[in-house]
Amino acid sequence: MIFSFISPMFPGHQTPLSPVGPQARHIEHNLLLIFSITSIVYVIVIAVLAYGVVRNHAREGFVPHTLVEDPEIERKATWIVGAALGLTIILLLVMMVSSFYTSHSTAVLAQAQAIKIDVYGHQWWWEVEYPINEQPYRMVRTANEIHVPVGAVVTIHATSRDVIHSFWAPNIHGKKDLLPGYENDLTIQVDQPGTWRGQCAEFCGLQHAHMAFDIVAQSREDFDRWYEQQLSPAPEPASSQAIHGREVFLTHACVMCHTIRGTTAGATVGPDLTHLASRSMIAAGTLKNTRGNLAGWISNAQSIKPGVRMPPNPMPSSDLNDLLAYLETLR
Amino acid sequence: MRPMLVSILLLGSLLTGCKREQRVFDPGAAGSQPANGTVLSEVAAGQQPPKGNQPNPIAESAYAVAEGKRFYQAYNCVGCHANGGGAIGPALMDSEWIYGSSLEQIHSTIVQGRPNGMPSYAGKIPDYQVWEIAAYVRSMSGQLPSDVAPSRSDHMPMVVPEQSRPQEHPGAEHPQPVVSEPSR
Numbered sequence: 001m002i003f004s005f006i007s008p009m010f011p012g013h014q015t016p017l018s019p020v021g022p023q024a025r026h027i028e029h030n031l032l033l034i035f036s037i038t039s040i041v042y043v044i045v046i047a048v049l050a051y052g053v054v055r056n057h058a059r060e061g062f063v064p065h066t067l068v069e070d071p072e073i074e075r076k077a078t079w080i081v082g083a084a085l086g087l088t089i090i091l092l093l094v095m096m097v098s099s100f101y102t103s104h105s106t107a108v109l110a111q112a113q114a115i116k117i118d119v120y121g122h123q124w125w126w127e128v129e130y131p132i133n134e135q136p137y138r139m140v141r142t143a144n145e146i147h148v149p150v151g152a153v154v155t156i157h158a159t160s161r162d163v164i165h166s167f168w169a170p171n172i173h174g175k176k177d178l179l180p181g182y183e184n185d186l187t188i189q190v191d192q193p194g195t196w197r198g199q200c201a202e203f204c205g206l207q208h209a210h211m212a213f214d215i216v217a218q219s220r221e222d223f224d225r226w227y228e229q230q231l232s233p234a235p236e237p238a239s240s241q242a243i244h245g246r247e248v249f250l251t252h253a254c255v256m257c258h259t260i261r262g263t264t265a266g267a268t269v270g271p272d273l274t275h276l277a278s279r280s281m282i283a284a285g286t287l288k289n290t291r292g293n294l295a296g297w298i299s300n301a302q303s304i305k306p307g308v309r310m311p312p313n314p315m316p317s318s319d320l321n322d323l324l325a326y327l328e329t330l331r
Numbered sequence: 332m333r334p335m336l337v338s339i340l341l342l343g344s345l346l347t348g349c350k351r352e353q354r355v356f357d358p359g360a361a362g363s364q365p366a367n368g369t370v371l372s373e374v375a376a377g378q379q380p381p382k383g384n385q386p387n388p389i390a391e392s393a394y395a396v397a398e399g400k401r402f403y404q405a406y407n408c409v410g411c412h413a414n415g416g417g418a419i420g421p422a423l424m425d426s427e428w429i430y431g432s433s434l435e436q437i438h439s440t441i442v443q444g445r446p447n448g449m450p451s452y453a454g455k456i457p458d459y460q461v462w463e464i465a466a467y468v469r470s471m472s473g474q475l476p477s478d479v480a481p482s483r484s485d486h487m488p489m490v491v492p493e494q495s496r497p498q499e500h501p502g503a504e505h506p507q508p509v510v511s512e513p514s515r
Contacts, residue, residue, distance in 0.1 A: 251454065252454065252455070253454070253455055253456060253457060255455070256405075256406055256455055256456060257405065267405075269405045311457040311459075311460060312457065313457075
């Protein structure tokens with residue numbers, strides 16, 4: 001009851017105090033339980049200590065007691081210390097059992113009907129793959145944005161392509177490490193539609209702080225629509241500007257690292273850009289996906305996110321304009 | 332006095348390692364002009380082969396070579412040259428160099444392309460990255476200064492890194508063997 005009272009006091013899209021999934025709720029309960037117990041104990045200990053310090057301090061000419069063996073006082077002290085010790089043990093046991101229960105209850109979502117998503121950590125972005133029903137021709141690949149249906153059980157199959165990363169969307173679940181050469185599973189469920197932000201939680205190099213992702217929870221119909229739309233190849237550009245923009249893309253360095261399905265660009269070093277314009281952020285949650293930000297990012301990403309793998313791409317402004325016009329058609 | 336002198340000299344010798352790990356994350360717009368070919372001298376007679384562009388001064392630092400290794404994989408040099416052993420393209424870890432073994436010559440080879448299969452990467456790979464790839468290619472036959480060569484590989488298997496192989500000694504230019512045309 002107290003939990004349902006406290007939770008709404010901390011709204012937010014990246015906080016464990018505003019859970020939107022069953023596991024985050026269990027974790028929050030455990031957090032609040034341990035936090036309440038330790039705060040109360042802390043206040044009591046400090047209060048007793050303060051009382052002991054202040055009690056005789058103000059008295060004029062006070063001389064501290066010499067140590068006197070008084071069996072009556074000894075017995076009282078033994079009782080008090082013993083009771084405090086017993087209470088401490090009981091409270092520690094309560095917290096331990098609660099933690100066991102939390103670990104257990106975060107791991108028991110039914111996985112039989114789960115939607116499978118592969119997540120690969122890169123320095124410094126997230127590659128997301130939907131191998132739905134294991135059908136290669138139905139596979140969707142995107143970056144830094146994970147769409148899930150509301151209320152559905154989703155298994156995230158996570159590994160890393162370079163160093164250790166950690167997947168953490170605090171509103172939804174705890175952390176799960178992404179280890180190179182090893183696969184970790186994380187089962188989640190989001191009960192509330194919306195966009196929930198996550199973040200790499202294991203220091204992974206220079207731009208660790210700029211390695212965020214969004215989990216977009218939407219209704220089943222919206223999810224299916226999004227999925228079908230992501231399956232389609234990039235639309236043919238209509239305007240002459242966009243047609244030239246595609247040429248710029250295919251004849252510059254872009255094509256060495258990025259894929260746009262429906263064109264000859266098929267490299268897998270950087271994020272798949274087939275539906276770039278449908279994503280709300282670029283550069284792993286660093287910038288909003290606007291024309292200006294995209295222009296800056298293409299021209300010199302190093303000035304925005306130093307150390308990132310994207311090299312500077314100097315090109316005439318007319319070419320850059322046409323390229324942006326083309327990228328904006330990639331809905 | 333002597334111990335102080337010795338320690339100053341010893342500490343001073345550490346300075347020689349300073350550039351080993353130097354890295355420039357932002358090569359700037361000027362440094363990143365797409366590699367678009369090199370000026371070849373008009374006459375190439377005599378001993379001196381034509382020089383290419385001026386190399387990036389930090390191209391042979393440890394960081395540049397490690398980056399070159401990454402690009403070598405990412406840009407699919409592996410596809411033809413394998414991990415130095417050669418397959419469709421020639422091997423890079425031996426002392427045989429058809430188009431020259433210097434940093435400038437390897438840069439030119441990558442940028443201009445070469446007959447019989449090596450495509451030109453002009454405009455596709457930023458210039459500073461071409462220098463880094465060239466430095467890595469050279470490292471595969473042990474051409475790196477020993478203070479630059481890493482002691483272990485960047486990858487997980489604990490093997491001697493290819494950048495620390497024994498040095499090969501490329502001889503003079505090896506012209507590509509001319510296949511005699513069948514008589515008509």
